[in-house]
Amino acid sequence: RKEVEQDPGPFNVPEGATVAFNCTYSNSASQSFFWYRQDCRKEPKLLMSVYSSGNEDGRFTAQLNRASQYISLLIRDSKLSDSATYLCVVKPFPAGSASKIIFGSGTRLSIRP
Amino acid sequence: SQTIHQWPATLVQPVGSPLSLECTVEGTSNPNLYWYRQAAGRGLQLLFYSVGIGQISSEVPQNLSASRPQDRQFILSSKKLLLSDSGFYLCAWSVTRGVEKLFFGSGTQLSVL
Numbered sequence: 001r002k003e004v005e006q007d008p009g010p011f012n013v014p015e016g017a018t019v020a021f022n023c024t025y026s027n028s029a030s031q032s033f034f035w036y037r038q039d040c041r042k043e044p045k046l047l048m049s050v051y052s053s054g055n056e057d058g059r060f061t062a063q064l065n066r067a068s069q070y071i072s073l074l075i076r077d078s079k080l081s082d083s084a085t086y087l088c089v090v091k092p093f094p095a096g097s098a099s100k101i102i103f104g105s106g107t108r109l110s111i112r113p
Numbered sequence: 114s115q116t117i118h119q120w121p122a123t124l125v126q127p128v129g130s131p132l133s134l135e136c137t138v139e140g141t142s143n144p145n146l147y148w149y150r151q152a153a154g155r156g157l158q159l160l161f162y163s164v165g166i167g168q169i170s171s172e173v174p175q176n177l178s179a180s181r182p183q184d185r186q187f188i189l190s191s192k193k194l195l196l197s198d199s200g201f202y203l204c205a206w207s208v209t210r211g212v213e214k215l216f217f218g219s220g221t222q223l224s225v226l
Contacts, residue, residue: 032212043203043217044157087157091213100172101147101207101215105156 001026003102004090010108013078020074021107023088032091033064033071037084038106044087047073075109083111115140119204119218126225132177132191134221136204139185144206146187147215148179151201163187199225 006023013019025033033050048055050062050071061074071090075082088104119136126132138144148160159172161179169179176195180188187204204218 034214036215041201041220041222043220044215046214046216049212049214089215100159100162100170101213102159103149103157 003027003092004088004104006088006104006107008105008107010110012110012112015078015080015111015113017078017111018074018076019078019109020072021086021109022070022072023090023104023107024068024070025088025090025092025102026069027090027092028066028069030069030090030092033062034089035060035062035071035073036087036089036103038087039084044103047086078109078111080111080113083109085109115206115216117204117206117216117218119221121221122219123222124224126194126223128196128225129193132189132194132198132223134189134202134204134223136187136189136218137185138206141185141206141208143184144208145213146181147205147207148177148187148189149203149205151203153200157203160189194225196225199223 004025035047036044037047038044048057048062050064054063059076063072085106085108087106090102116139145164147162149157151157163169163181166181177191202221205215207213207215
């Protein structure tokens with residue numbers, strides 16, 4: 001089983017729609033979670049951290065479910081500019097320790113007019 | 114503010130030639146440094162990470178090596194490139210104060226022909 005798994009998509013939704021995708025992780029001791037956005041042929045950029053209580057940043061909402069070991073990203077009122085690949089990121093060791101950070105393979109999202 | 118520089122942006126090299134990609138970080142001290150590779154349409158594969166000068170951890174056996182001669186400099190090298198070394202190479206940095214987050218350089222698209 002991969003350490004971090006995502007549905008590769010693509011998710012093809014109309015502008016203005018709400019879209020959600022999940023990411024599962026295998027290490028129950030994982031401590032930190034993030035969503036990154038990557039445009040074609042560009043570097044990944046941090047979209048948002050994911051906190052235990054869930055958190056919202058404008059149209060984006062992130063949730064963490066430790067019992068089922070998954071995180072989710074919800075995008076409301078989607079814009080054409082939201083088209084990108086969304087990467088789930090998990091840090092499997094306690095925060096503050098020097099360790100590797102694991103990326104999922106990404107979920108492709110395409111917003112159509 | 115912190116910035117990360119990575120060069121060159123694109124590189125075309127013949128099989129068997131050497132490789133040197135450089136990455137430098139400004140505006141922070143003692144960062145964790147990372148080299149990732151992304152094959153076309155695939156996720157990010159962690160190649161190396163470093164928690165300090167001269168300290169390199171390798172994640173996968175391969176044709177590549179990394180060095181950290183200075184606190185904020187990270188170099189990816191190969192003595193003889195293979196076709197399979199083609200890909201998008203990304204340098205990243207993080208600090209372990211608080212929640213560790215990764216920030217990426219703009220990447221190098223390497224084509225080995």
